[in-house]
Amino acid sequence: MQKQGYWGYLFTAPFVINIILFIAFPIFFSAYISFTHWDLFNPPEWVGLDNWVRLFKQDSFWVSLRNVLFFALIFVPLQTILAFVVAYMLNQSLRGSTVFRLLYFMPVVTPWIASALLWAWLYNYKFGMINWLLESLGVDPVKWLDSKYWWLTIGSVAIVNVWKGIGDSMIAMLAGMQNVPKEVLESAEIDGANKWKQLTKIVFPLVSPMIYLVMLLSTIAAFQAFDAFLGMYGALDAGSVQERNMVPNLLIYRDAFLLTKMGPASAMAWALFVIILAFTLFQRYFEKRWVHYD
């Protein structure tokens, strides 16, 4: 081996150690824990597939999974489409587009606690602005956040997430749009392409890698949503969230740290990982049909 090889190893050692210690080791350790009963204090006790078998029979896990899937189904497309539309509008040379950009980006930098408080008020059954508007239109008030219909509650939280996340995705798409060569659009216009044609045939294909990235990241974010739900439910901890409104991450946290059932919590975490991976692969499979990298 050449002498400079040493230096290479030496310089990368901190990162390698960091990865082994704080990423690889916990991953493999949690996989092992998912086959044990462990209360964080006594040595883990091997129970084989027990946690996994129970997981499949555990209603609360399936309920939380159903909720998060529904959440992703609303949140991902809505945020992607709206962010694209807003980015397209801001990309026109409008007056005051900087102000609008700032306005759309503001929710991103607002802490979840503050946003959640604000929206909880808007959604409040008796005193909320949304129901007040509905009532003035002669519509009955709606229980947004404590409805007996789980989809209404989850949907309400999804809307808040869209409002909060749109700025981030918009910036990414705007960056993509600003890379679209002006000459291409101008020559298309000379050839008689209207705005709609320009958007669908030129802008969309060229920005498609960014759109794809936004979709992928927001799907992962949706599955990992945690403080959004905790904040919107006004819950002090994961223990006080109603089971029919649960999402997997809250459930994992509750079982792991509040009830110290590390085994079942690890099994749940791995199941969630497999599901997110499946979704990502699914999205990648369709990627080549509509995303253009050239």
Added chain:
Amino acid sequence: MKRLTLSIVVLLLCTVVLAACSSSNDKSEPSGTPSAGASATSAPSESAPAAKSAKLKIGLPGAYDVTSKEIIDGFIAKFPNIKVELQDAPWGDFTSKIATQIAGGTSPDVWLQENAVILGYGKRGVAEDLAPYIQRDLQDGNYIDTLFAAKTPEGNVWGVPHGTNPIALAYNKKVFDDAGIPYPTDDWTYDDLIETSKKLTKKDDKGNVQIYGFVGSISITQGWFPWIKQAGGQALDETKTKSMFSDPKTVAGLQSLVNGINDGYFTNGDFLTANGGDVQSFAEGKAAMYFLQYGNQVSINGNFPDTNWDVVKIPKGAEGKRYVPTVTNAWLISSKASQDSKDAAWEFLKYYLSDEAQAIVAKSGSTLPVNKTALQVLDGDTSKPLNKKAFTDGIAEAGVTLDENATWNEWRIVVQQVVNEIVDGNMTVEEGVKEIDAKVQPILDGKS
């Protein structure tokens, strides 16, 4: 060859770092897997240890919001030979922090948490059994019964209280005076409470309620637990191993609370949210009565000093029997600590239970001391509520814990979930209690 050497060096480096992560700081025998209720801890020495130098790590959730700096400083001044290191975290984050510390073997030697959580720790072998220490050094007669809040049926004591927080019936004098209704008394029953709440509830011309008779809390301590008990019902049976929610008396108690909220003479959740929560609604006279936890007086006196209010004992139940639920935060000593640190931790707890330190607890107003001498400090206390005897006599006469056992944290969550559903109108009380029984029993049986 060189490459191999290098790989080995890197691997060794990793191993060293990894090993450092899983350090174990105790010199005592490692504990095996203790069976339920059995402790794998060593007994204290025969006599009180001579004051030798030791290190002591004290965990403080919520820093000095819960305990007082004066006590900690007093201990440090009194025992210069004990080197104290403090670890604090916000109350909400402390649970997960301590859980990871316990897993890593780096927990403090002594720390404070909810009594129910401590019972769970005891079962898992995390806590030192304090029964022999108490027997050796404390006179039971100097303390109220709550000293043994963390005692198990097997006789282990997994912690000692920092103080206790019972409830009493608080009433807003101005609302009563305006309505021309006589104040509550210690002889009240729950029926009196309900009837008077109806009389005190005031609506405007449009039928919107302006003032409610009573804060319809649905939490465990101030809500469903006392309502179940007053009707002669139970959450769990005496052995704390059987769920008793389907008991007709339990159902009746829960129904009374739900009726009050649904029929509009107890506050509902939306009203409380809109008016800043239960303490504020009561203090501002939007709810005339309230099952007030002792510690809440601090926030009323601090934020609403002009409110004219007092307390009487919790009303008597259906069978003339009174129940005063009380919540305790307790100190436990880590079973993994070295014997020197355990002895130092016990010195700290003895100091904490002494007249001197408990008087500071009493003056803080955030919790009732368990030391009887310190309780007398309250007699000369002129802060509101004046009738502090409602708390002290109430707990002496009828104090009960919240049916706490090792799985309390888990089954309480289940019950709370269903109670929320009932109050939201998504199921009836009868449907709810069936669901509670079906879910709670497996938890008690250890099959959850």
